[in-house]
Amino acid sequence: MPPQYKLTYFDVQGVAETARYLFSYGGIEFEDVRVKREDWPQHKPKTPFGVVPTLQHNGKVAGQSIAIARYLAKKVKLAGNNDWEDLEIDATVDTLHDIKIKITPTVREQDAAKKKVLLETAKKDFLGFYLARLEALVEKNKGYLVLGRLTWADFYFTTIFTVLEFMSGEEFLAGYPNLKGVREKVNGLPAIKKWIEIRPNFRIFSAESSFVMPPSYKLTYFDLQGLAEMCRYLFSYGGIEFEDVRIKREDWPQHKDKTPFGVLPILEHNGKVAGQSIAIARYLAKKVKLGGNNDWEDLEIDAIVDTMNDIKLKLTPMLMEQDAAKKKVVLEAAKKDIFGFYFPRLEAMVEKNKGYLVLGRLTWADFYFATIFTVCESMIGEEILAGYPNLKEVREKVNGLPAIKKWIEIRPN
Template identity: 45%
Template sequence: MTPKLTYFNGKWLAELTRLLYSYGSVEFEDVRVTYGGSEWDSLKPTTPFGQLPTLEENGKVAWQSAAIARYVAKKVGLMGSNDWENLEIDAIVDTLADLRFKMSQFFYEKDETKQGALKKTAIDETIPYYLEKLDKIAKENNGHMVAKKLTWADFALTVLLDNIEVIGGKTPYEKFKNLIAVKNNVESIPNIKKWLETRPVTEFFQIRLKKSYNHFVVLKKIIVSLNRMIPKLTYLNGKWLGELIRLLFSFGDVEFEDVRVVYGSTEWEDLKRNTPFGQVPILEENGKVVCQSTAIARYVAKKVGLMGANDWENLEIDAVVDTINDLRFKMSRYAYEKDEIKKESMKKISMEETLPYYLERLDKIAKENNGYMVAKKLTWADIALKAILENIEVLAGKTPYEKYENLITVKNNVDSIPNIKKWIETRPTSDF
């Protein structure tokens, strides 16, 4: 009955879940393996997607760190009071994940000169950009990240600041007093204080280096009117990160304003400056604005009845969706490479190695669920799978996935839904 959390012997992606369990006085098995050791080499092939953390509970195994943390946060009473607050929490958590990814890219660069430049950019530009905006949110919420009260977004922020210390010490964030207030609020909780005093001492990622607003700021130019009843989705004129949300609205026959801007245009440059974190999609509803595509999609999925029947099913859905996001990122990395030779090499690996690795495992999940991704029934994980297959077509056509019959069954099940079929037939044509 005791939940079993398995991760490396470090903080990075698992510490948030450990903090949440500790906050709630929930006993859990904290299994740690050494990265690169024989134990990890043996464990890796047995994990769903060759990565950690994983959570085992009542004989079931789940993966994806944010999905697991969200599941535990609900258990220990750190969710929002309503769906919109939970959307805001998800948006904060996903933004922190964006920052963690961007600031850690230099870890993976083998050229020491480039690695130094990437690290400098992370510390001098990327981290300050995000922290300034996050600090403003914390100030507007009186030392919390959402709704002026303690939620799991505060814990996620605390962990992110710990991660920053791994890269650059406290210097990159010590001037952001409101973020420090959030961190102090979390660390002063008796159960958290106890965990911090007794947890194993680690130097995570050191070994790897050696081996290799009140909610959000009201937007000035993009809000035409406040207190709108019709939700307004703003994205670029393409599918990529916006289509899952559009499909979900369409499934539920929910009227929404589908605002599209042309990337690189004057309109986009004006819009970009006034978005919460310089990116789209964003959703406006009842005078409030929020970002992060997956957070928005989860919020809409609940509106249209495509969530799981219980917390564990929702954890499974989140794990599938986050895995799909991993795949989309990994298969598209080559698009940002400027060196043409390296770019072609990266694309070849993406198409011949990365895609098959993920699609084979996703196909197995679809087979076990009779043509669905979770619980043998339609959930928003199926809509997310349909959207990623469309993304794959943009990059390489149908060839990379046409042999995976169970994934095609999932896609066909979604495409045959009358409201979805109607959307596909009438949506604007776009190149990406």
């Protein structure tokens, strides 16, 4: 019988290897489709957003490697046992993803001399910072990254750092015995050992709260909308009181070391702390019934959110550009290369989904879209949704919800 799952990626390990590990661990048969680089142009238009991996199941298709891995982790019992545990795993995975994004330009550098300089800078500026904290987490969690047991976060760590070390030509985990132990545990699992033996021999990769009563949730971020606004929207939509802590930029240095990984936002609840804006939003979405009704629906939402995050990451260098002339040039390029590619597809998805981004109903993906592109437009100084009436309607629907309208009225200016 042909397998029910079809995973499509390039003929490399890369970001699809986590999913392959999860399939193997769970004993789930899957069609391991590998596209050669030279054949990619003819395959690209057939994917939802022009990227792989994609996962096909029962006539449905979804993308985004982390979203796919999260879905599979639920199938093979490597996810959390409750929403907060899922949040802790997601926060760890998203932090590992942050590291990958930060170091990718370095490991891709082809000039050996430049690469050496960039690697030394990376070790000093952020790699040592992150790895030391991850090392301590493994110590705390009895040999695992989170929850004191094996989770898909350990699988993501193992596969991603194997790729990064190969591309850099260096052993990043030297001096971090706990982290090396995590990778050895994962690769030593019988099902994973078997997968490693049989997989194709391919390349790895060429302020203070505005609420009076002390609520049970505390959200900490800078005194602006930014990445935390989606979470504030979700709290407001669900009528959940939260302490809206806002830190001034000049006070940030004294707060940074008190956070898990030196970044905001963070969410505190019942003595626990977790970071990563998207992970927090996913957790809150479950609380306010804006998630999926099953694992596949969660995957579809995650894939859309991660795609919008891809757009944000592509735009960030432009948004941060201070030179007006350079910014104008980069903006014109973005309109063609980024907006022109992604927005027509998102526009069509809203048309297909009856005025929403996914599932034909309101989900937290709509909240992410409404908040993040408002921030982007503000930083660009231009309306980037002009010409996309369906997308503008999504934002209007979200901002027109009674609870959101009220939040917009009372939030700090």
